[in-house]
Amino acid sequence: MTTExxxxxxxxxxxxxxxxxxxxxxAERTLHSKSSWERYLNGKSLPPREAVRELCRLAxxxxxxxxxxxxxxxSHWRGRAVTLASAHPKNEETQPNxxxxxxxxxxxxxxxxxxxLLVVLASAYTVIVGGxxxxxxxxxxxxxxxxxxxxxxxxxxxxxPQCHGAACEGRDPMRLICGIDPDTLTSYRTxxxxxxxxxxxxxxxxxxxxxxxxxxxxxxxxxxDGPTHGVRIRNKxxxxxxxxxxxxxxxxxxxxxxxxxxxxxxGERECVEARVGEAAATTRPxxxx
Numbered sequence: 466m467t468t469e470x471x472x473x474x475x476x477x478x479x480x481x482x483x484x485x486x487x488x489x490x491x492a493e494r495t496l497h498s499k500s501s502w503e504r505y506l507n508g509k510s511l512p513p514r515e516a517v518r519e520l521c522r523l524a525x526x527x528x529x530x531x532x533x534x535x536x537x538x539x540s541h542w543r544g545r546a547v548t549l550a551s552a553h554p555k556n557e558e559t560q561p562n563x564x565x566x567x568x569x570x571x572x573x574x575x576x577x578x579x580x581x582l583l584v585v586l587a588s589a590y591t592v593i594v595g596g597x598x599x600x601x602x603x604x605x606x607x608x609x610x611x612x613x614x615x616x617x618x619x620x621x622x623x624x625x626p627q628c629h630g631a632a633c634e635g636r637d638p639m640r641l642i643c644g645i646d647p648d649t650l651t652s653y654r655t656x657x658x659x660x661x662x663x664x665x666x667x668x669x670x671x672x673x674x675x676x677x678x679x680x681x682x683x684x685x686x687x688x689x690d691g692p693t694h695g696v697r698i699r700n701k702x703x704x705x706x707x708x709x710x711x712x713x714x715x716x717x718x719x720x721x722x723x724x725x726x727x728x729x730x731x732g733e734r735e736c737v738e739a740r741v742g743e744a745a746a747t748t749r750p751x752x753x754x
Contacts, residue, residue, distance in 0.1 A: 470511075472537075472538075474506065477531070482639075494523060501516075511539060526707070529706035626669045630714050637712075643669035644664075647666045650740075656727075657679070665715060665741055671715055672712065672715040673694070675707050677708070681698050681704055684696070684697045685726070687713055688721075688722050696709065722737070
């Protein structure tokens with residue numbers, strides 16, 4: 466499994482976790498069978514583009530980033546298919562050039578037989594060398610290429626959070642199943658039109674910020690009683706969907722703060738705060754600091 470495939474599979478697993486649906490339930494709500502979803506979510510086969518869109522719809526999430534990852538993975542799958550096809554070319558008969566004069570009588574068969582013999586010998590040599598190379602590749606499991614891209618084992622599906630409190634500090638809320646049914650502490654729309662939210666998982670005891678509708682170069686930071694974690698909009702794929710920060714440990718009654726920094730260096734920073742345990746609200750930010 467390539468790096469591109471791994472990224473797509475990780476994104477699909479996160480989306481599937483947000484739906485809270487089993488494989489059988491996914492099959493009932495889409496055009497794809499339970500066994501197909503098992504292959505898609507374990508990287509055994511590339512899902513159709515429509516399957517990715519359906520999963521985003523069920524997760525109620527934008528499809529910009531997942532579809533971008535699918536496009537990258539699909540191009541690699543297509544490239545591998547072209548490589549395999551070129552390794553086994555179809556036999557083609559040599560077509561005579563109509564502009565060439567016919568060979569002298571009596572010498573044509575000898576020339577034709579010799580050229581065919583050379584083609585056969587060259588083809589046999591290519592097949593033998595290619596077969597030996599493939600065999601050596603398959604018989605060397607500890608090669609550097611395979612060590613650089615290990616095949617991840619299928620991960621059992623579980624909706625239980627994978628961390629809590631300090632163990633969540635600086636880690637991805639989606640990969641650790643903290644992003645299922647989180648609380649929205651507060652939401653805010655910036656002066657540039659971006660939307661920012663403070664999210665909190667009671668099961669994980671951690672909070673994070675997420676933003677969408679931002680521009681390339683914008684940044685969001687979140688902090689509570691510990692380190693500050695931030696994320697920057699790196700490219701058009703990030704700008705087309707939502708991005709989120711890493712988590713910070715938050716205890717009941719603690720105050721969480723998120724700050725939005727627009728792209729221009731002289732742009733005004735906008736911050737918003739919320740206290741864990743209070744009702745969610747759409748708020749105006751405190752004075753920039």
